[in-house]
Amino acid sequence: MRTPEWLSFLSFDSTTDGICRAILVLLAALFVVFYSSLFEEEYSKKMIDLYRYPWWRLLIVLLVISSVIWCPRVGILVALIMFFYLSDMNTLLTPLPQL
């Protein structure tokens, strides 16, 4: 049976690599829907403390780049998670009069 053309970019291989990609896409999508996109959801204390250090933010960007190089679908979702994390922390740490 031939896979429709519009679904080809959503299909994963049946290899270990393909299964890992599919699992990570699923986990990242669930994380975005139930955690990242909700501003009221509190980040863990370690994530809040680590945000102040530039090397931690650099590691986050490197994680985005490496995941994008490995798999575009995983990379886009990881980038979305990182954007929500960075923007939320930036908003929460900005003094109220400057918002």
Added chain:
Amino acid sequence: MSPPAQKQAHASQSQQQQASQSPHALQSQHASQQGGDIVHSLQSFFSNLDSPLQLVYGLLLVLTIVYSPALPTDLRQFADSFLGRVFGVALVYGATEAMGWVYGLLTALAFLLILNGAPRYGTTFLEGFDGGGGVTRKTAITHDTRWFVEQVLNECPSKIDTDRVTTSAIQD
């Protein structure tokens, strides 16, 4: 001699030659082969790298994302203006077209983080506020003129001014 027998004889001869070589020679041959592999992988790594301009642009993007909280407010306000938004979208589109979608994604991430930190309000704004009683309207006064103490302590307090108050007589 048949071809399979010839192959067998040739294999046994090569095995004898390998066994006759000293272990030291085998180790050096193995090391030189590993070195060749490393050089070959390094060559392929450098040949597959992006151009220096793209790498510099990517480094600037990474630094912009990492140090986005430290960017000046003027830059954020410009990014939040009409011209800044048009420029940002055009930059994302141009980076995607010219350098690939990975650079486009990083550009979009950096632009959105700059835009996210822009002040939401101008110098004066009105809240959609109706107290239902005396206060009907509030005006926020920002720090156009700051007191000396505020300048020394680097404070930017926002004040709220009520410019219209309605009262009514007490009725028994």
